[in-house]
Amino acid sequence: MGNSRVDLSYLETFSGGDKILIAEMMERFVLDAPDQLKSIDESINLGDWKSAYKNLHNFKSTLNFIAIQEIKDQVLAMEKIAKEETSVSTLKEKYKLLFDECKLLVEEIKKTLSQ
Amino acid sequence: MNSSELKIFALEDNAVFSKMLHYILSMDDEHEVKMFVNGRDLLYALDENPSVITVDYSLPDMTGEEVIHKIKAKLPQVPIIVISGQNDIQTAVSLFKLGVYDYITKEEDIRERLLNALNKIKTKQSLEEEVQTLRQELSNKxxxxxxxxxxxxxxxxxxxxxxxxxxxxxxxxxxxxxxxxxxxxxxxxxxxxxxxxxxxxxxxxxxxxxxxxxxxxxxxxxxxxxxxxxxxxxxxxxxxxxxxxxxxxxxxxxxxxxxxxxxxxxxxxxxxxxxxxxxxxxxxxxxxxxxxxxxxxxxxxxxxxxxxxxxxxxxxPPLRERENDVILIAMFLADQFTASNGMKKLTFTKEAKEKLLKYHFPGNIRELKAIVELSAVMCENDTISDTDIQFTSSQDVNSLLNKDLTLKEYTFEIIRSFMDRYHDNVATVAKKLDIGKVTIYRYLKEMDTNS
The missing domain is CATH 3.40.50.300 (P-loop containing nucleotide triphosphate hydrolases)
Structure with a gap:
């Protein structure tokens, strides 16, 4: 994975380059991402495939705006596992990686917002 | 709400995407946007009659298909735009079969595609309103x-x-x-x-x-x-x-x-x-x-x-049997003609009305229309006088009186004219002329002998 985990191209196209809205969306991500990650973690630990799939699918939409493709692909792979109900242990491992990536992503966004 | 205004209901459970969607949909001042986070709340609000609904395919409380079925059951005419995170052709095809208006994926071009779809819906609604108005006008007419x-x-x-x-x-x-x-x-x-x-x-x-x-x-x-x-x-x-x-x-x-x-x-x-x-x-x-x-x-x-x-x-009934209707129709036709030609409203003189009432109109209302339109063009001072009225048929009473005939010859002409007018129905002619049928037969026989 390269240096930056943030990709704002989707958000810029979507918002038509509205800087205020882009900043608002970044703030929104910083606020929402921890809760969404927590929900994913809980559903995986409970072995609730259906909830895990829904939460991952939802988080994918959130990441779509802001993260680089590698992180989006990570969620996509997890979503597939949850949908096909294949392996809880793999899902747990992948969650750890995703959590770490998102932590760094949030920090990077916070830094950008403070500038 | 006119055709350029849209009441949009948007169903999206993802908070971040919901905010973005609200931003795009509200960019147009003529859009009234209401956001929903679950299918149940959206279905509950359908009584507010939205003009278009966007639906996220993956929902927390029910499937997108389920929501679409329920919307279609209640508001079959309202266009539904499905916004999905997956670019899945099979899903798209099955949704189109359900009657959804458009299927848009959450790709980078979503903004453009969504606005295009809404513009098309506005155009369609505007045309539908126009058709409805024209139908109503026609119905009133x-x-x-x-x-x-x-x-x-x-x-x-x-x-x-x-x-x-x-x-x-x-x-x-x-x-x-x-x-x-x-x-x-x-x-x-x-x-x-x-x-x-x-x-x-x-x-x-x-x-x-x-x-x-x-x-x-x-x-x-x-x-x-x-x-x-x-x-x-x-x-x-x-x-x-x-x-x-x-x-x-x-x-x-x-x-x-x-x-x-x-x-x-x-x-x-x-x-x-x-x-x-x-x-x-x-x-x-x-x-x-x-x-x-x-x-x-x-x-x-x-x-x-x-x-x-x-x-x-x-x-x-033919116009000649419609008593004073001739005058009512003539006035209506004159009003219609002057209105469509930007002319002043016309009136008929007493003599003009009498002249119309005496005529038997073999061409009925179609003939009356032609006569009225010609007289409307010919008249002066916004008044149609008897001299402005020109009959196309030579059978009118005035032209008969202009002939130099004996009383008996006049009687024959009148009998002949009435027999033509009433398709040789002796009983009707006798009734119209207030004479006996035997008298009619006698005149007919005499006319036959003379000719």
């Missing part, structure tokens, strides 16, 4: 009181009959001389019935060559005969759900009458050269200036078809 002028005794009978046609689908057969307004009556029946929002299709049997009429009425498949280069939908099919008006039905070729009878009996049609049977729900109104019973006796009109088409018979 053909309300019995607006489209049919007259309060003479014979027309009161016509109005009574017309009101019997409104709440049912009975076949109506209209008879009357040329120019008495048979098509206007047919349209009025259609636009005052529960079929008024469906097509009214008029076919003038006399104006279509016999060789083409079958295809015109029932349609044909491509290649069914030489010259059938493309499929053609027939008039019956075109009128499905509405009304077909078969004008001058008495002129229909006897061989085609058998085919028409089958279509009417079976309530279905098969295009020429086709094998698919199409079910019909069409109200039939016919018109003729002929006496169909006479045509039937002459074996020119099928008896079985005659009785099938008779339904509710409405006879339109």
């Amino acid at each position: 053909y309300e019995f009181d607006n489209s049919i002028i007259g309060n003479s005794t014979p027309m009161k009978k016509v109005f009574q009959m017309l009101h019997k046609t409104t709440n049912n689908n009975i076949t109506v057969s209209i008879t009357g001389e040329t120019g008495t307004g048979k098509e206007v009556i047919a349209k009025a029946i259609h636009y005052n019935s529960n079929r008024k929002n469906k097509p009214f299709v008029a076919v003038n049997i006399a104006a279509i060559p016999t060789s083409l009429l079958e295809s015109e009425l029932f349609g044909h498949e491509k290649g069914s005969f030489t010259g059938a280069i493309a499929k053609r939908v027939g008039k019956f099919e075109e009128a499905n759900g509405g009304t077909i008006f078969l004008d001058e039905i008495g002129e229909m070729d006897i061989n085609l009458q058998a085919k028409l009878l089958r279509v009417i009996q079976e309530r279905e049609v098969v295009r020429i050269g086709g094998n698919k049977t199409l079910k019909l729900d069409v109200r039939i109104i016919t018109a003729t200036h002929r006496d169909l019973s006479l045509r039937m006796n002459e074996k020119l009109f099928r008896e079985d078809l005659y009785y099938r088409l008779l339904g509710l018979p409405i006879h339109l």
Whole structure:
């Protein structure tokens, strides 16, 4: 994975380059991402495939705006596992990686917002 | 809400995407946007009549399909745009089959695609509103009181009959001389019935060559005969759900009458050269200036078809029997003509009215229209006088009086004129002239001897 985990191209196209809205969306991500990650973690630990799939699918939409493709692909792979109900242990491992990536992503966004 | 305004309901459970969606949808001041995070709340709010709904395919409380089914059940006409995180063709196809308006994926071009879809919906709604307005205008134009002028005794009978046609689908057969307004009556029946929002299709049997009429009425498949280069939908099919008006039905070729009878009996049609049977729900109104019973006796009109088409018979009296209606119609036609030509409203002098009342109008309302329009152009000072009124027929009373005849010769002329006017019906002529039938026969015999 390269240096930056943030990709704002989707958000810029979507918002038509509205800087205020882009900043608002970044703030929104910083606020929402921890809760969404927590929900994913809980559903995986409970072995609730259906909830895990829904939460991952939802988080994918959130990441779509802001993260680089590698992180989006990570969620996509997890979503597939949850949908096909294949392996809880793999899902747990992948969650750890995703959590770490998102932590760094949030920090990077916070830094950008403070500038 | 006019056609450029849209009340948009957007169902999106992802908070971040929901914010973005709200931002895009609200960019246009004429959009009223309401966001929903679950299907249940959206379905509960459908009573507020949104003009378009966007639905996220993956929802927390129910599937996108489930929501779409429920929206369609309650608001079948409201366009639904599905916004999905997955670019899945199979899902898209199945959603289109459910009747969704568009399927947009959460890709980078979502903003453009969404706005395009909304613009198309606005255009469609604007056209639908226009069609609705035009239909309403047409419906108002053909309300019995607006489209049919007259309060003479014979027309009161016509109005009574017309009101019997409104709440049912009975076949109506209209008879009357040329120019008495048979098509206007047919349209009025259609636009005052529960079929008024469906097509009214008029076919003038006399104006279509016999060789083409079958295809015109029932349609044909491509290649069914030489010259059938493309499929053609027939008039019956075109009128499905509405009304077909078969004008001058008495002129229909006897061989085609058998085919028409089958279509009417079976309530279905098969295009020429086709094998698919199409079910019909069409109200039939016919018109003729002929006496169909006479045509039937002459074996020119099928008896079985005659009785099938008779339904509710409405006879339109000729203008000469409509008493003061002539003046009412003349004034209406003058108003219509001046309004459409940007002219001042016209009035008729007493003498002009008397002149109109004395004339027998062999061409009926069509002739009156031509006379009024010509006099409207010829008149001075916004008043139509008797000298502005020019009759096309030489049979008017004034021209008769201009002749240098003996009293007996005048009597003969009058008898001849009345016999022509009332189709040699001695009883009617005797009644009109207030003399005995024997006297009429005596004059006729004398005229015959003299000639």
